[in-house]
Amino acid sequence: MDVGEASPASACLLVVDDEEPLRQLLASGLTRQGFHVLLARDGREALGILESGQVVDLVLTDIIMPRLSGLDLCVELVRRFPEIPALLMTGCIDQPPSDWELEVPVLRKPFRLTCLCEAVRMRLHGMRPVQVRPWPSAGSVGPDAGPSSR
Numbered sequence: 001m002d003v004g005e006a007s008p009a010s011a012c013l014l015v016v017d018d019e020e021p022l023r024q025l026l027a028s029g030l031t032r033q034g035f036h037v038l039l040a041r042d043g044r045e046a047l048g049i050l051e052s053g054q055v056v057d058l059v060l061t062d063i064i065m066p067r068l069s070g071l072d073l074c075v076e077l078v079r080r081f082p083e084i085p086a087l088l089m090t091g092c093i094d095q096p097p098s099d100w101e102l103e104v105p106v107l108r109k110p111f112r113l114t115c116l117c118e119a120v121r122m123r124l125h126g127m128r129p130v131q132v133r134p135w136p137s138a139g140s141v142g143p144d145a146g147p148s149s150r
Helices: 020-032 043-051 070-080 113-124
Strands: 012-016 036-040 058-062 086-090 106-108
Touching: 012 020, 012 043, 020 036, 020 113, 036 043, 043 058, 043 070, 058 070, 058 113, 070 086, 086 113, 106 113
Parallel strands: 012 036, 012 058, 058 086, 086 106
Antiparallel strands: none
């Protein structure tokens, strides 16, 4: 099965974030949605997982992390693992700087699990997700967070 054909039941996501509670929350929510999830604390740990030969269909990474940032991780993905799509996530910037040389969608934290899963599915199928705007309340990454309509 090609990367673009991976379904939630078979897709392996590598979630990279230096914040343990968020990493675990994302893993829990994505697992409940049928994805297989691997976790890394930073970009270096993520590269170690990829270098080990572990099959990964998509990398979901925070931008600002110690040791190796999400941006630097994406640069390495493009260089060494170009077949693996990525999604960046951040709570620190409103708009990606114009000097970024990456074509990687950015999800702004906090976001709803449904928005994240839709963005992941779109990337798995080779599409660029629409820009995901942050949900107004803190902690809205959970499956039932936020108001029922948008």
